[in-house]
Amino acid sequence: MEVTRERAWETLTRYTKSEPLRRHALAVEACVGFYAREHDADEELWRAVALLHDFDYEMHPTLDRHPQDGAPILRDEGWPEEVVEAVLSHAEHLELPRDTPLKRTLFACDELAGFVHACGLVRPDGIETLEPKSVKKKLKQPSFAAGVHRDEVYAGAELLGLELDDHIRNVVAAMRPIAPELGLHTG
Numbered sequence: 001m002e003v004t005r006e007r008a009w010e011t012l013t014r015y016t017k018s019e020p021l022r023r024h025a026l027a028v029e030a031c032v033g034f035y036a037r038e039h040d041a042d043e044e045l046w047r048a049v050a051l052l053h054d055f056d057y058e059m060h061p062t063l064d065r066h067p068q069d070g071a072p073i074l075r076d077e078g079w080p081e082e083v084v085e086a087v088l089s090h091a092e093h094l095e096l097p098r099d100t101p102l103k104r105t106l107f108a109c110d111e112l113a114g115f116v117h118a119c120g121l122v123r124p125d126g127i128e129t130l131e132p133k134s135v136k137k138k139l140k141q142p143s144f145a146a147g148v149h150r151d152e153v154y155a156g157a158e159l160l161g162l163e164l165d166d167h168i169r170n171v172v173a174a175m176r177p178i179a180p181e182l183g184l185h186t187g
Contacts, residue, residue: 004044004048012051021054021058025051027178028053033050038170045083046102050106052083092149108159111156120184125186126186127175132164
């Protein structure tokens with residue numbers, strides 16, 4: 001089976017009806033796609049994995065089920081094992097090795113993309129002028145976007161071998177072009 005962004009979107013939207021979850025998938029896709037270009041990697045594959053990483057979350061919203069119970073669905077649909085393993089690797093609780101650039105990138109972008117999106121929702125201009133300093137200030141406020149695992153944000157940047165400021169800058173830059181699709185103001 002050919003791995004395409006379009007096929008991943010079809011799978012995602014078949015199982016995910018929630019607009020916020022779809023927006024999260026689009027945000028993570030933009031960020032992972034950015035890094036795929038940086039690494040001269042297979043951008044189509046990387047984008048597909050990013051779109052699929054939480055495809056089963058509506059059905060399996062708990063750690064004892066997500067994403068491990070989604071993996072058989074992906075396999076039944078014919079997704080290659082490389083895609084399934086990458087999706088599984090983003091879940092910290094499964095303690096799987098992040099032994100490829102794709103796996104490391106997905107993990108690094110997941111929580112931070114969600115956090116940057118939350119930052120953009122409370123700013124009059126969305127993420128248009130969002131800087132790392134503002135993101136880091138919000139990271140220190142436990143009540144802001146409380147569902148985001150801060151330790152995973154920090155670990156993700158480290159896993160990519162980047163300073164947190166640089167990783168934030170990249171994630172914001174990746175998300176800016178799709179800000180309207182993410183429900184963010186653009187100025």
